[in-house]
Amino acid sequence: MQDETKNENGIFRLIVLGTIGLIVLALLSMAIGKYALSPASVLNVLISGLTGNTDGVDPIQQTVIWNVRLPRVLAGILIGAALASAGATYQGLFRNPLVSPDILGVSAGASLGAVLAIFFDQPVVIIQISSFCGGLLAVGAVYAVGTAIRDRDPVLTLVLAGVAIGAVVGAGISLIKILADPYNQLPAMTYWLLGSLTAVTRADVLSILPATLIGLLPLILLRWRMNVMTLGDEEAQTLGVDTRITRAALISGATLITAASVSIAGIVGWIGLVIPHIARLLVGPDFRKLLPASILLGGAYMLVVDTLARSIAAIEIPLGILTAVVGAPFFLWLLASGRRGWS
Amino acid sequence: MSRLLALTIAFLFALIAPSFARPFTDAGGRTVEIPDHVTRVLTAGPPASVLVYVLAPDKLTGWVREPSAQEKEFLMPAVRDLPTFGRLTGQGGTANMEAVLAAKPDLIVDVGTVNATYISLADKVQAQTGIPYVLIDGSFAKTPETLRQVGDLLGVSARAGELATYAETGLKTLNDGLAKIPAADRPKVYYGRGPEGLETGLAGSINLEILEAVGAANVAAAAGKGGLTNVSLEQVLGWNPDIILAASPKFAATAKSDAGWANIAAVKAGKVYTTPSLPFGWFDSPPGINRLLGVSWLEALLYPKAFNVDLKSDTKSFFKLFYQVDLSDAQLDSLLKGATPKP
Structure with missing residues (x-):
């Protein structure tokens, strides 16, 4: 019992310290950008915007801070946190460290949705909605197929159904890219698939907030059962957990947040794969600690990567490239070093 | 009474005059407030860069893609080293919003x-940055209108009129000449892109808009309507084109030397030509007004008897008028290398 209180305190401390760290990082990131602004004027613009007293503040500076930089910083944190928590959930559910949120086809489905909407010359809002729905539909299809096949390991059938449906969806994406107009549509599709936050607005951030929060809810509520799920289906059932319902709830939550973030940021790989590993190395496999650690680390990592994406070169560097360049070597090191961060 | 009316009108005008903006309805049906004196223009894509460069090079703030050393040789010195901003097309773009704001443009132009996709992107960027963003229809047949419209927008109507007249004369000569050429005398043309030359455009492809404009038969139209596509050598052999246009000198060399291509009518007759590409493509990329010069080139190449084109002097005068560059004879020869029949 005393251990449990200690544990609770540990989690509390982790969340408080992590949040403070994240806020400091966000403020630092706010001071960096292509539009030269001193930290003092950034603060000035922020404070004047919050108090509503904007007299004498340069309108361009206001635009830079409120319409460009702040939405990006917030979107970066939100998306990083979403992808990392979804990754941690999927890895635990599938009891496999090589699983990323794409395993059940959410990214492929979201890509197909976006590419289709770009192909049919739809407005941005429709592209985002179509991408969001595409992600949910793909996972829905995988889940339906996975549960329809009886008498096999439910986890394995889900993964294999994901591989198969992912392949079909991938073929669809390639087909549309071939049919697309090479000047107007193809570059848009290519950059979309690489992921970027360059055009993110405050409205975009607000639009994914509800789905992200609703998706996080089952992950937070079921954090203890998640621990039990990592023991395997039979053990979990012996302990009185309805594995089917728990798995369905966790998959729905993780899929919802991934689809939401993909719909405004495009495909940002590696975060969902690598961040849960780092979190596990730091706090261990207990999901009650792993989830907040993944959320905070994911937010911080994405924030740093996006700050690099918008500041190191004259033009934007797609996020997919940066997260992979930074993430892949780390992941290989993790594999090679053979550290047991897993169970 | 009439004096009172006149006074009222004068008063109303006096009210309007100090506001330094005028409404402009763009090709997307959006009404945009344009500042009276546009001095810095940011271009959202390559065709817009070409258009602003030919109309008002001093107002161009930067490039979408940095011109290569070869391209710079044929550009005015003043614009050679302008910064590169990337593509400004929202989520599918590479431009950094803060870098865009830091350049302080009065106007963003996309051609x-x-x-619907581009209309919503323009609205989004305009709302985010507060910079007026106009969309201009870039179809080849509308070149004179486009020149005049954007000329008015940039406050260079006189120059725009001069260029538009040149374009009108060129298009009129073309259409009058074409009217006298029966379909049987129009050559069958294959346009090959990519290192192997096996990438081509189907009927209605924007890459081949100008080939259609000069009334030649695109052999790949037999394969259907659409954009760029890959074909097999077998198909090209079946089409047996009279003339091959190669997007790269590499493919031109392959077509001339490779045994697989040897039996095609165009190769046997020695009619394999490279499309000139400096400083902007004469034939397809980017799909801007740079293709006007391609018309003279194709007239001379496809219908040497029907059109009396002095390609060298046309090229010199086009470069002088549009790009404001004096070509030396050596430069002229390097531009047209492989693009014309050997005398």
């Missing part, structure tokens, strides 16, 4: 296909 090309106008559809």
